[in-house]
Structure formats: C-alpha cells, structure tokens
Amino acid sequence: MTVKKCDGDYVVTLRIKNDDVKYVELSSKRWAAFRQLVNDINTGVKALMKGEKGVKLQLHIGGGYYVSVTSGISCVDFRKFYKPYNAVYGDIKATRCGVALRLEEWSHLCSLMVAINAAYPTLGTTLPSYYDEDHTDPMTSITCTECYPFGHNLHLARPH
Numbered sequence: 001m002t003v004k005k006c007d008g009d010y011v012v013t014l015r016i017k018n019d020d021v022k023y024v025e026l027s028s029k030r031w032a033a034f035r036q037l038v039n040d041i042n043t044g045v046k047a048l049m050k051g052e053k054g055v056k057l058q059l060h061i062g063g064g065y066y067v068s069v070t071s072g073i074s075c076v077d078f079r080k081f082y083k084p085y086n087a088v089y090g091d092i093k094a095t096r097c098g099v100a101l102r103l104e105e106w107s108h109l110c111s112l113m114v115a116i117n118a119a120y121p122t123l124g125t126t127l128p129s130y131y132d133e134d135h136t137d138p139m140t141s142i143t144c145t146e147c148y149p150f151g152h153n154l155h156l157a158r159p160h
C-alpha cells in the first residue's frame with residue numbers, strides 16, 4: 001500500500017505484495033468514502049468468518065468503484081465497475097481493474113489506516129464527495145459523476 005501525490009490530490013494505491021498486476025488506486029475522496037464504510041465492511045467480514053450464507057455487500061466509494069464482501073469468497077474486493085450499454089437499472093458489471101484482499105490483508109489494511117491518516121493529515125481529513133457544499137442541492141448532486149456514475153438511480157453508499 002502506497003500513498004503518493006498526483007496533480008495536487010493524494011492517491012492511495014492498494015496492492016497485494018509482490019503482485020504488479022492487481023492493484024487499485026483511490027483518490028482522496030474515494031479513500032474518504034471508503035473510510036466511512038469500514039465498520040459496514042467489517043460487519044460483512046465477521047459474518048463471512050462465521051460462515052454465514054447470503055452476505056452480499058456492494059458498497060459504493062465513488063466513481064465506478066465499489067468494495068464488495070460476498071459469502072463464499074474470503075476476500076474484501078476493491079473493484080471498478082461499468083454499466084454495459086443499454087443496461088437496465090442496477091445492472092453493473094465488474095472490470096478486471098481491482099484487487100481482492102484476503103482477510104489477513106484486509107486486517108493489515110485496517111491497522112495501517114490509522115497510521116496513514118496520521119501521516120497524511122490532508123488525506124485523513126478529506127470528506128467524501130457527498131459532503132461537498134454543492135451537494136446540499138439535490139439537483140446539483142445528481143449531476144455528480146463521483147456520487148452517481150451510472151445515473152441517479154445508483155447512488156454513493158453512506159454508512160448505516
């Protein structure tokens with residue numbers, strides 16, 4: 001996991017050790033949206049570890065990016081999705097762009113998160129796009145491709 005600055009914005013790259021192919025890059029706003037959802041993700045992970053069936057979390061963190069936790073797959077998956085041409089509501093598809101963290105890598109990321117936010121205060125205090133000032137107007141916020149990348153039916157997940 002690395003943090004770099006790119007065009008004035010922080011980019012957090014999550015990758016599996018010794019794997020150059022599978023990684024995901026999160027802008028500071030996506031990192032922020034992700035941080036808001038860590039408790040929800042951990043609830044899913046705990047259910048997964050208990051062997052519960054029917055776990056199917058798909059949490060939106062901005063743009064085409066989602067974090068997924070699914071029964072039968074012992075991973076926390078960070079992945080970009082796309083909406084196929086003529087797709088109906090909710091019908092989005094995974095791309096190859098992403099990284100599936102095994103559960104021990106996930107808990108490692110959780111332990112690193114505090115250190116990262118402390119080391120990069122600007123990154124640590126960035127808020128998700130849905131807190132942007134212009135988003136108080138619902139007519140403006142639905143035009144935000146960060147929050148509504150696939151049209152206004154599919155919105156950015158907020159913590160429960």
Ligand SMILES: [Zn+2]
Pocket residue numbers: 129130132135141144145146147148
């Ligand atoms: Zn937005």
